[in-house]
Amino acid sequence: MTAHPYTLLDVFTDTPLSGNPLAVVGEADGLDPATMLAFARETKLSETTFVQTPTVQGADYRNRIWDMRAELPFAGHPSLGTAVAVARARGDRSVRYVQQTPAGLQPVEVEVTGDGLRAHASMLQEPAELLHEVDPAVALEAVGLDAGDGHPELPVQFVSTGVHQLIVPVRDAEVLSRPVPDWAALQRLLDPEGAIVLYLAWCDPEAGVAITRSFTPSPEMGEDPATGSAVGPLAAYLARRTGCRRIDVRQGLEMGRPSRLLAEVESDDAGGLIIRVSGDAVVVIDGTVHL
Secondary structure (H helix, E strand, C coil), X not given: CXXXXXXXXXXXXXXXXXXXXXXXXXXXXXXXXXHHHHHHHHHCCCCEEXXXXXXXXXXXXXXXXXXXXXXXXXXXXXXXXXXXXXXXXXXXXXXXXXXXXXXXXXXXXXXEECCCXXXXXXXXXXXXXXXXXXXXXXXXXXXXXXXXXXXXXXXXXXXXXXXXXXXXXXXXXXXXXXXXXXXXXXXXXXXHHCCCCEEEEEEECCCCEEEEEEECCCCCCCEECCCHHHHHHHHHHHHHHHCCCEEEEEECCCCCCCEEXXXXXXXXXXXXXXXXXXXXXXXXXXXXXXX
């Protein structure tokens, strides 16, 4: 066994024990994939990350992101939270990094504040891809809702800014109090697309606000309290469908883990939509793990 620095953060919040928890293992070059998966399952969090030496030019570190089933090509709160952990480990208070993930190279900015236990981070996600649409009745049925609960004008669509997510707009905020996930149906819907979550969203594009709920395809992982890799696709979707350029999202309310996620269009040119996702993070635990 070897010792590795360990940080537990709550991301997309400035209040401990809210937002989305993230475990970060540093100095992880010597860990093999089986050990990383086993430790991710040990934490029982939606994601656990491992910081390694980059293997491509232009990256400051390699971010290996694991849920309890497999390694992910990209994820949102693990990107922001890991950047905060790296900044604290390196003694950087205001810094811009480039992280390496299987999805590509993503610029991440970090501002560590106060006593060093809080930070604000933002990142540019991968160029948005608006993919195929899905029968809304099928998507809504997977979370125990009726076709009439869907938005009357906005379609259900897979969207990616690094990993596929299923964006499911609903007609009003009240709908978000009633989902009952069917895990087998969610797996059938999401797994073939490599999608991480079904993202239910009530949106007011004119006000630039949204309330969301995020369901993974696994009963073991369940509902996610803050999904940065889905709020980027939601922002891209709304930019294309409604012209909304900035969205302030509340998530995790029903779980007792209130979260706030911000997403805005950074650029929109021939290269496609580039979305910046930002939020706060707070450190809960610093320690050492032996793996």
